Amino acid sequence: MSTDLSSRRGAAGSTVRGLVAAAHAGPALAVTALAGLLAAAQGLDAPRAGLVVAAVLAGQLSVGWSNDLVDVGRDRRSGRDDKPLATGDASVGTVRAACAAALVACVALSLALGLLPGLVHLGCVASAWAYNLGLKATVWSWLPYSMSFGGLTAVVSYADAAAPPWWWPVGAALLGVGAHLLNVLPDLDDDAATGVRGLPHRLGPRWIAPVAATVLATATLVVLVGAAPPLAVVVVAAAVTLVLAGVVVRGSGRLPFAAAVAIALLDALLLVVAR
Numbered sequence: 311m312s313t314d315l316s317s318r319r320g321a322a323g324s325t326v327r328g329l330v331a332a333a334h335a336g337p338a339l340a341v342t343a344l345a346g347l348l349a350a351a352q353g354l355d356a357p358r359a360g361l362v363v364a365a366v367l368a369g370q371l372s373v374g375w376s377n378d379l380v381d382v383g384r385d386r387r388s389g390r391d392d393k394p395l396a397t398g399d400a401s402v403g404t405v406r407a408a409c410a411a412a413l414v415a416c417v418a419l420s421l422a423l424g425l426l427p428g429l430v431h432l433g434c435v436a437s438a439w440a441y442n443l444g445l446k447a448t449v450w451s452w453l454p455y456s457m458s459f460g461g462l463t464a465v466v467s468y469a470d471a472a473a474p475p476w477w478w479p480v481g482a483a484l485l486g487v488g489a490h491l492l493n494v495l496p497d498l499d500d501d502a503a504t505g506v507r508g509l510p511h512r513l514g515p516r517w518i519a520p521v522a523a524t525v526l527a528t529a530t531l532v533v534l535v536g537a538a539p540p541l542a543v544v545v546v547a548a549a550v551t552l553v554l555a556g557v558v559v560r561g562s563g564r565l566p567f568a569a570a571v572a573i574a575l576l577d578a579l580l581l582v583v584a585r
Contacts, residue, residue, distance in 0.1 A: 328400025329408055332393070334374035337493070341462070342367045347582040348466040348478075358423075362469055365419035365428075366462070368412050369435040375409035377442045384506075427468035434461040451494075451508030452487045459486025463581070477536020478581065484529035485577045491522035492570055519566040523558035526573040527551050530580065537584035547580060 345366040349359035378385070378395050385396035394400035416435055421428040434457065441454035460483030467474035494501070494510040495518050501511055510518050530551045534544050554576075557569035 324399065325404060328394035329375075329405065332375055332378040332395060332400050332405050333371050333408075334377060338367070338370035338374050341370050344578055344581075345462060345466065347578075348463060349469070351582045352466050352470050352472075354466070354470055358469060361419060361423055362466060365416060365423060365431055366465075368416035368419055369431065369438075372409055372412040372416055373435065373438040373442065375405050375412065376439055379405055379409060380442050423465070423469050424471075427465050430461055430468060431465040434458040434465065437461070446508050447506045449507075449509055449512060451510070452490050455486035455490035456483040457486075459483055459489070475536060477532050481529045481533040481536065481577065481581055484525050484532060485574060485581070488522045488526035488529065488570070488574055488577075491518050491525070492567065492574065495519070495567060519558050519570050522570045523555045523566075523573060526570060526577055527555050529577045530573065533577065533580040533584055537580070539584045543584070547576065550576060 342363060346359065346363045349362045354362065378393060379402065381393075382395040382402065385393040388396075390396045395402060395405060417432065420431040420435075423431070437454040437457040441451065445451055445454055460479035463474045463478035463482045467478065491510050491513075494508065495515070498511060498515055498518075501508075513521055530547060534547060539547075551573055554569040554573045558566045558573075561569060
């Protein structure tokens, strides 16, 4: 009896681990956390901010699970041992059911924010799904990231019945493009082997980090111009960005990638604190 119970618990734990891995938990939580910080910067009350966070999390889970469902054949051919659907650590049926549930929850939670913010958020999620369903393999692979990240700021702002300042969606859209370039970098070889030719793949590994740094540095500039924070903040942010951009261009090994990620984190921080 106890052996059967332990076996069931082990199977349940394995299923949960597989679902978490297939959801792309890191990026999903990062975007959800950004939404929460933007909601706090907007001054939303706790219930309203919680609803924004819940809607964004549900959307991100649907995006992550749909990504692995669409790519399961390609991941199996590439021998991806970090993909639970490819390794059999999660079943297609379980992930498909979880994805459908997350999508239903996303629609309900989004519309609970109100018609305008709800529709904007569903547009952001639809954009991310479009990436999964084919745009990732085209020169337009950057567009869903731009639209979804930029639109996220409008969701938060419209949830407070206010239009976002111009630099919020512009800065966030640039942040999204930079995040796309960095996110693809570790998978370039596997993608190339299965015919995926998005914008980063066309740039090639030599140019991805420098282009990402340029895009992210431009995002920093947009936020600083739009928010017009105190001079000390401008000087420090600009100096840090320039130093990191220099590391991206001239560094070696993993340093360029790490420096570009640091610029992305700085941009995200500026979007929140410079509001």
